[in-house]
Amino acid sequence: MSFERPYEGLKVVDLSQGLAGPYCGMLMAQQGADVIKIEPQGGDWARLIGGVYGDHTAYSIVANMGKRALAVNLKAAPSGKIVDTLIADADVFIEGYRPGVAERLGYGWDRLHALNPGLIYISVSGFGQCGPMRDRPAMDPMLQAFSGFVAENTGTDGTPHHTPVSYFDMSTGLYAQQALAAALYARRDGAEGRKIEVSLLEAAASIQAVRLLSGFRSGPRRASTAPSGTFKTSDGHIQINIVRDREFETLCELLKLDDLWQNLSYRTIAGRLEHIDELNDHLRRITMRWKAAELSELLSSAGLQNEVVQTYRDLVNHPQAEAVGVFSWLQQAGANDPWPVPNIPGMPAFTPDDRLARSPMVGQHTRQILGELGYAPDQIDAFYAQGVVA
Secondary structure, eight states: OOSSSTTTTOEEEEOOOSSHHHHHHHHHHHTTOEEEEEEOTTOOGGGGSSSOBTTBOHHHHHHHTTOEEEEBOTTSHHHHHHHHHHHHTOSEEEEOOSTTHHHHHTOOHHHHHHHOTTOEEEEEESSOSSSTTTTSOOOHHHHHHHTTHHHHOBOTTOOBOOOSSOHHHHHHHHHHHHHHHHHHHHHTTTOOOOEEEEEHHHHHHHHTHHHHHHHHHHOSOOOSSSSEEEEEOSSSEEEEEOOSHHHHHHHHHHHTOHHHHTOGGGGSHHHHHHTHHHHHHHHHHHHTTSOHHHHHHHHHHTTOEEEEOOOHHHHHTOHHHHHHTOEEEEOOTTOSSOEEEEOOTTSOOOOTTSGGGOOOOTTTTHHHHHHHTTOOHHHHHHHHHHTSBO
């Protein structure tokens, strides 16, 4: 055990699929736990979303690095004993089925608690374990719509937009892992295992808490600074936020906006907010004359908040990202060149070729895990032949 790998010696059985539950398990693996990912013989469905490279997609890489993979047919009779043996001496169990499915498969809380009283049981769902929507399928885009996020994320045309970033899947995994960390700490004093329920719905509300409270009280989002927003330039876009009155004066000096500065109502933030549309329209006409990088350099030299709107490739290759060590370049099976995987904040950077920096292929460790459970080579061969494992 160490500060870098505090969960060494802990065993996690991860029966979840997708991103939320598996991401929680991946964080445990990075902190030293032995995380065994159990998935169908055809693989976790996250291996099939987006660009597919062998057994991997961006989803499966981010969610499973550092785990060991066991592919098993849960409907085949011998599989129950295999999985039960793993769970019997595990510290943590993670499932991500719709409510009631884990129970039907034989992996509900009551039975597993009886099998292993010290087990911490993490149940990840979409809309929660009860209520009229408990049985609905719920991937991240659905929660974006349901939680108010899409309504808030409007473009200049006023149309609500979904975002391709999996905010709520990832935040659900983070909330699950922090609750799990607290439960493991409590268990050190002899506390029994417990069931922890986490849903995408709760995570979506919590991660939006500041804007949610403001929106509930004040209604639709309104600008809090002016001029502010995303402005088109001659070769791209730039984000500009002018907050203090002194900053507006500086902006007018830099861009020679004497006509705006002469308008006394613009010299206070309250007055600028009252005329934000006029100010933004005026600034748009100015920024169109500039290249984004040149305008950004000018504004930055005066300490004004701005950033050129970048692509992901721009971010990955930016000197600031390199200086901070935001990414590690990691080779994964199925792709010819490495992936720029973000390092986890507050944890050691991924080391290329290290076990923790690799996401397993479907069933990659099946034979190894079965051997550790005491099955003889001929028994394992028979399981393969019978389609029990893969």
